[in-house]
Amino acid sequence: MNGERRIANRESSDGHRSGIPHYLSLYAALWRNSVIREMGFKTSFLLWIVVETLWFALQLSFVSVLYLHTGSIGTWTKWQVVALVGTSQLIQQLFTALFLTNLTNLSEHIRTGKLDFMLLLPVNTRFLVSFRQVDLGGFVSAAGALVVIGYALHRLGHTPGIVEVVGYLALVLVGLSIHYSLMVMLAATSFWTVRAQGIVWGYYNLFNIARLPDEAFHGPFKAVFTYALPMLLVSNVPVKVLVARIGSPLEILLLVTVAALLFAASEFVWRTALRRYTSASS
């Protein structure tokens, strides 16, 4: 009991060390670590970029084969769907770069008791669990996705205005936060069942839905993947803004609201789960 109190005190007494600048400098240090680590495995770094590029090409080839046989899916044209697949890839790669390794590692930290160590550090544990490592290859693949999106816009003959571009980028970040919140909640299940890694990887399958045009869906499937697991919003809404096909601002509002609710839910689940934690070691 005493120990806990002392740590809490120290954090609040060193007021100048707990603000946003402090966390930014911490994050910079974590970045530096990650870069040094990646440099140790140069071949593997390059090979993984090849793998990601190949899977992206696979998705694009699926789209082009579909459009060999049809003029549109619902009202989505070919290059709109290419922009959609590109955006989904962009979000997925940013997610991989920033969060994926960290969150999948959580169950490992719990299993081995490493989480004890993280709880003792004078930083927010959720911050540390979420941001510990950066996967630089993800940024390279994300840049590739941006190129594809740019080409799709060129083929559409559409030059988005500054408002559309800024709105698009902001909504991409909102979409990213949705994936992050959902994944935090899934990863937190490893406080109950230690082997949650499978569930977390299973979640990755849901990215498959995010790159499909929302108009292809209806009924309960659409309802579930719009409101509960909003896969049909995360990349569809930003792209609609970018290619100026957004039906009503309500869609944007829906995306932002769902993202905020999921973030609050993830914080709640995280706190509840942490309260259950009883270390792995004796």
Add this chain to the structure above:
Amino acid sequence: MGKYRHVLSIGLQNTMVYRLNFLFRATFGLIPLTATIHVWRTIYAGKADGGQVGSYVLAEMISYYLVITIVDALTAVTEDDWQIAADIKDGNISQFLLKPMDYLTYRLCLFTASRLVYAAVAVVPTGAFLWVMRDYLVLPPDTAAAAWFLVSVGLTALLQFFMSFTLALLAFWVLEVATFIFVAFAFEYLAGGHLFPLDILPPAIAGALDYTPFPYVLFFPVSIWLGRVPAEAIPHGVLVQLLWVVAAYALARCVWSRGIKKYSAVGG
């Protein structure tokens, strides 16, 4: 032979542990499947009545993906390649060099065991899904086709296993074998017909693929089920598939014997 029966039985018992895991995987696998079916329905809805994509009507297209799910449950290599690569990296194969047990046969028994357990578990969610989709499910045209389908699925399982086995053996030479497995998997995903039926590809590409083993990894048995291979062409196709299996087996043996020469176990 008796010893391999024991391996099979141990494999069955070991994989039974993962039955719940398998159930989740089979159930979650239905989500992307449902999504794909939705997309195709929308595409067909945009066409005039009786519309076709390639030579597929809607029911055939949906059935294509349903049958893929069935074949996949019976033949897909899921964990085996990772385990083989790990066995090599961690030095676990040393014991097989000393024991009168052939590693490839041993692995084949474990693969069979895990597929049997997986199929037995997956039959529940997949069966329910097929029942819901029954109006769209095209059945094999006759018993002969159904029988050939089963033969071809058996060969598909062997082909997939030998190809994965060979790939995993790269662990003798390279450290990061996972990337190679993912690259090959991506290629097989497209060329095997996982993503869409190969005969809706431009004819030149589809024709070129015919000279590779990939259509026989998945597309061929599915086409037999759907009655898209003419009855008189089936035996010839199965023969070609058999030849690819033999070739893959020979390659696996060859790579293994070379790998063993390169192999050096480190540590105790």
